[in-house]
Amino acid sequence: MNTQVTDVQAVEVIVVGAGGAGLTLATELALAGVPAVVLDRLPGRNLQSRAGAIQPRTAEMLALRGLLDDALGRSVDYQLAGGHFAGLPVPLDYAAWDTRYPHPVLLPQDQLEAVLEDRLTALGGRVLREHRMTGLQQDADGVTVTVSAPDGERSVRGRYLVACDGAHSTVRKIVGAAFPGQAATVRMATADLMLTGAVDESTSGHISSRIHTSPEGHFAMIIPLANGLQKLIFSGPRTALAERDAPVTAEEVREVLRATHGGTLDVAEIRYASRFSDASRQLEHYRHGRVFFAGDSAHIHSPAGGQGLNLGVQDAFNLGWKLAAVLRGEVGEELLDTYQTERHPVAARVLALTRAQGVVMGPQRDGGVGELRDVLTDLLRLPEANRYMAGVMSGLDLCLPSPDAAPHPLLGLRMPDLDLVAADGERLRFSDLTRAGGGVLLDLTGAPLAAAAPWADRVTCVRARAESGAAGAEAILVRPDGYVSWAGGAGLTETLTRWFGPAGRAGEAG
Numbered sequence: 001m002n003t004q005v006t007d008v009q010a011v012e013v014i015v016v017g018a019g020g021a022g023l024t025l026a027t028e029l030a031l032a033g034v035p036a037v038v039l040d041r042l043p044g045r046n047l048q049s050r051a052g053a054i055q056p057r058t059a060e061m062l063a064l065r066g067l068l069d070d071a072l073g074r075s076v077d078y079q080l081a082g083g084h085f086a087g088l089p090v091p092l093d094y095a096a097w098d099t100r101y102p103h104p105v106l107l108p109q110d111q112l113e114a115v116l117e118d119r120l121t122a123l124g125g126r127v128l129r130e131h132r133m134t135g136l137q138q139d140a141d142g143v144t145v146t147v148s149a150p151d152g153e154r155s156v157r158g159r160y161l162v163a164c165d166g167a168h169s170t171v172r173k174i175v176g177a178a179f180p181g182q183a184a185t186v187r188m189a190t191a192d193l194m195l196t197g198a199v200d201e202s203t204s205g206h207i208s209s210r211i212h213t214s215p216e217g218h219f220a221m222i223i224p225l226a227n228g229l230q231k232l233i234f235s236g237p238r239t240a241l242a243e244r245d246a247p248v249t250a251e252e253v254r255e256v257l258r259a260t261h262g263g264t265l266d267v268a269e270i271r272y273a274s275r276f277s278d279a280s281r282q283l284e285h286y287r288h289g290r291v292f293f294a295g296d297s298a299h300i301h302s303p304a305g306g307q308g309l310n311l312g313v314q315d316a317f318n319l320g321w322k323l324a325a326v327l328r329g330e331v332g333e334e335l336l337d338t339y340q341t342e343r344h345p346v347a348a349r350v351l352a353l354t355r356a357q358g359v360v361m362g363p364q365r366d367g368g369v370g371e372l373r374d375v376l377t378d379l380l381r382l383p384e385a386n387r388y389m390a391g392v393m394s395g396l397d398l399c400l401p402s403p404d405a406a407p408h409p410l411l412g413l414r415m416p417d418l419d420l421v422a423a424d425g426e427r428l429r430f431s432d433l434t435r436a437g438g439g440v441l442l443d444l445t446g447a448p449l450a451a452a453a454p455w456a457d458r459v460t461c462v463r464a465r466a467e468s469g470a471a472g473a474e475a476i477l478v479r480p481d482g483y484v485s486w487a488g489g490a491g492l493t494e495t496l497t498r499w500f501g502p503a504g505r506a507g508e509a510g
Contacts, residue, residue: 021295022164028320057395181281406489454503
């Protein structure tokens with residue numbers, strides 16, 4: 001899709017970067033009817049697999065918008081035996097968190113981006129390829145960017161801009177946003193390639209069985225992709241010294257494979273390859289005036305544990321509906337402050353976890369690292385410790401503040417995808433009620449909640465009976481991103497006002 005920018009002189013939101021975070025955000029805005037445009041410097045989608053898995057919480061969020069079936073249809077036919085922490089040989093039991101998707105889904109990043117862009121196109125959204133942002137100015141009313149396109153340079157104006165342009169964000173540099181953290185200590189590479197020899201053809205098992213190291217400091221993890229391709233994540237003495245932009249060579253890969261697999265594997269073809277590091281940095285503030293940051297432009301870390309893509313997609317799910325509500329005049333700008341308060345701590349925790357995993361996961365075994373691995377392995381075999389780490393690694397344990405609502409065990413947590421029977425007898429799941437991207441008030445008692453009527457244009461009220469669970473709640477108010485903001489008792493009016501604006505017709509918010 002390559003539309004010229006001349007017909008986009010003014011939009012509500014400019015999204016810079018067409019990766020997982022940018023496409024998720026643009027799709028959420030399009031679903032809400034908010035005009036946005038995505039600018040991307042590349043001529044087409046990056047076809048390297050890059051991030052290779054979506055965690056259970058990301059799968060649940062895709063299901064909220066009816067995107068998961070398409071994603072599963074593009075996934076790799078490999079049944080991961082639970083999650084992992086630092087590649088230790090103990091599967092993390094995601095089923096302990098009552099999810100329909102208790103395993104990571106092997107979905108290469110390029111395939112997730114295809115799912116998102118297809119939906120964005122169907123909703124009338126646009127990705128402008130080969131459109132590189134070169135300048136940015138903001139004022140009290142909006143943001144103007146300078147764009148270098150194939151047919152020249154021009155300006156695009158938006159009320160807000162969201163930077164989703166990756167670890168080396170141009171927007172971040174232009175804005176001058178500080179990006180504190182830790183510099184790289186380990187350099188690694190990843191390649192989508194064809195291998196010959198004794199390739200592991202199994203289609204199930206735990207990720208720990210695919211990690212191989214050598215006494216000389218080599219590391220290799222091989223994961224199957226589609227059509228005979230393999231994804232190799234590796235490091236070694238040669239890789240550690242390579243410049244970031246240096247090409248990944250077949251001989252460099254062979255050296256690692258010889259050290260970790262003996263003479264059983266060889267390189268037939270390298271399709272795509274890139275380098276990365278364990279640098280760990282995070283913006284102090286995700287908002288700079290009318291510019292927001294999401295995904296790798298806001299935080300970078302090592303890929304240990306497979307959380308990076310998921311973190312960015314979930315950033316976008318959090319920010320998208322809030323931007324849309326403000327731009328539609330339903331609620332005041334103060335709602336946007338909750339993006340920082342809710343998402344910054346999540347990324348900070350992921351950065352800490354990935355640094356810890358880097359120590360445990362590396363090929364070194366001196367300095368007590370081997371003993372630390374043994375201790376952590378034993379701990380993760382304990383059910384409570386396993387459940388805790390499963391919740392952290394999957395994103396299923398996140399609890400968001402909802403200060404106006406009465407206490408309840410569900411409050412702030414993700415809404416379970418309950419099996420429901422609607423008032424007319426239709427059987428459905430809760431996720432079937434969220435496809436339009438709005439709030440949902442689920443009435444499980446059959447008694448109409450008259451107090452919510454003034455918000456009917458922003459919150460869908462559904463009377464249904466739960467066939468399973470619901471933690472004793474008689475009614476549940478769920479935000480557009482799938483988190484419970486009220487679950488019975490006092491505070492319904494206050495909670496509706498906080499998240500969806502004042503009572504009355506949409507567009508009258510101050």
